[in-house]
Amino acid sequence: MESSVLLALAGGVGSAEGGAAVGSKARLVGRAGRKPSCVAEAESRAAARLQLAARARAERGDEPAPDKQVRAIAEGVFAAATRKYPLSIGKAVSKRERDERARDEGSLAGPSYNYSEASFEAVHHAVHRVRSALGKPGRGSSPPEGVLQGEVLTELGAVAGGGSFYDLGAGTGKALIAAAATHSFSYVCGVEALEGLHNASLELLAGYEARHRRKLEPAMLEFAVSEQEIDVRQGDFTEDDCADWVTGDVVFANCTCYDDELMGKIAEMAEGMRQGTFFVSVTRALESDAFELVDSAVLPVS
Numbered sequence: 001m002e003s004s005v006l007l008a009l010a011g012g013v014g015s016a017e018g019g020a021a022v023g024s025k026a027r028l029v030g031r032a033g034r035k036p037s038c039v040a041e042a043e044s045r046a047a048a049r050l051q052l053a054a055r056a057r058a059e060r061g062d063e064p065a066p067d068k069q070v071r072a073i074a075e076g077v078f079a080a081a082t083r084k085y086p087l088s089i090g091k092a093v094s095k096r097e098r099d100e101r102a103r104d105e106g107s108l109a110g111p112s113y114n115y116s117e118a119s120f121e122a123v124h125h126a127v128h129r130v131r132s133a134l135g136k137p138g139r140g141s142s143p144p145e146g147v148l149q150g151e152v153l154t155e156l157g158a159v160a161g162g163g164s165f166y167d168l169g170a171g172t173g174k175a176l177i178a179a180a181a182t183h184s185f186s187y188v189c190g191v192e193a194l195e196g197l198h199n200a201s202l203e204l205l206a207g208y209e210a211r212h213r214r215k216l217e218p219a220m221l222e223f224a225v226s227e228q229e230i231d232v233r234q235g236d237f238t239e240d241d242c243a244d245w246v247t248g249d250v251v252f253a254n255c256t257c258y259d260d261e262l263m264g265k266i267a268e269m270a271e272g273m274r275q276g277t278f279f280v281s282v283t284r285a286l287e288s289d290a291f292e293l294v295d296s297a298v299l300p301v302s
Contacts, residue, residue, distance in 0.1 A: 010279045010291035011140050016096055048197040071124060074181035078120045081177050081212040085204050087302045090172045091115045093196040097118050111262070114257040115197075117171060117302040118282055123178035123252065126280040127165070129252055129295050131183060140294060147249050148183060163249035164188050168237045168266065169193070175252055177208055180230055181216060181286030188230045191237040191245065198234040238265045244263065247271040255300065256283040264285065 094115035127148070134140065135147030150162030161184030167175045170190025180188045192198045209230075235242040245251055246269055255263060267288040270279050279286050280293075282301060285293065 007068045008281045008285045008293060008296040009129060009134070010281070010286045010288075011142075011216065011276065011294040014179070018248045019164075038258065064277070066243075071128075073180070075120055076123070077212050077215050078174075078178050080215070081181075082174050082204065084207070085172050085174070085200065086202040087117055088274070090117060090197065091201065093200055094171075097194045097196045100192055104293060115171065115295055116254055116256050118175050118178075118254045119302075120174075120178045122282065122299045123175050124182045125183045125297055126278075126295075126300055127179060127250060130278050131276075134294055135249075135276070140276070140292075143274075147276055147278065150184075164189070164247065166245035166248040166251045167191070167256070168245060168251065168253040169206060170201055170232060171197050171231060173204045176201070176205065176230055176232070178210075179226060179250075179252070185228060188228065189245070189248075190232045191235055192232070192240045193236055201232045230245075238262070238269065242281065243269060246270065247292060248273070250280060251276045252280045254282045256301070258284060 056285070064213075089099040129136060133147040134147060137144055137146040137149065139146075148161075148163045150207060163183070163185055165176075165178070165185045167182075167190040169175060170192045173190055174189045178190050190201060191296055192201060194206040233242055237243070237245060251270070253266065255266070258266070263284055264287070267286050269289040270286060271288055273279065
């Protein structure tokens with residue numbers, strides 16, 4: 001079943017030095033300024049490719065490709081990669097594990113672990129809005145280099161590239177596929193607490209890598225196909241071992257079912273994100289003075 005819900009895209013005001021806003025009580029103040037080694041390495045490789053792409057574009061005089069062409073390719077790849085993983089699989093896996101843990105441990109029975117999935121449209125809208133408008137240099141709190149503004153040469157023209165994307169509560173990993181297909185992120189990462197959903201995401205991503213990723217070649221530079229890093233982790237994204245999402249350029253959370261306590265923890269940690277970065281929430285807004293609502297839309301989700 002699909003319904004339309006509010007997608008809220010919040011831009012981090014933060015401080016000029018990066019990290020949390022002045023006066024913030026975020027637990028991870030300052031940590032957002034240090035990228036994990038895997039992110040730094042991926043971005044370093046991407047940066048070299050971006051420089052080559054910029055020179056090649058200047059020599060060839062290519063014009064930017066219309067976004068609708070790139071979107072059509074991306075949406076086709078997403079549909080093909082996720083066809084064998086309908087919503088019913090995610091719901092069944094989630095419910096079975098939640099019921100088992102509730103019986104064995106008396107935990108994970110609350111509404112924050114109910115299962116839902118964001119659509120390709122929701123992820124594409126958020127990423128496209130950041131790339132095409134909200135993340136432009138000088139726009140709002142964007143840093144001088146902007147957000148998601150690296151340039152990648154493609155056979156269709158030039159599209160923006162680089163940056164990192166995190167999904168909090170990644171489920172079967174569909175939002176990761178949507179993000180990777182929509183934009184040439186250097187690093188895409190999802191965190192999921194339930195082992196069954198995490199294992200399902202590993203299977204989905206393995207199929208994407210083996211059969212579908214190469215189909216993006218007409219729309220993405222080679223590095224996006226061969227070197228873009230997609231990572232999935234099992235764990236609690238409010239705990240320190242999974243908390244490097246505060247270094248992300250775009251952080252996504254399908255938080256329709258998240259309770260007030262969890263939303264409070266997320267908001268507190270998100271205050272450690274760098275100035276100008278974006279937190280995208282579904283249904284529930286991020287309650288934090290360190291962010292301002294910069295965009296919203298009604299889009300389909302499960």
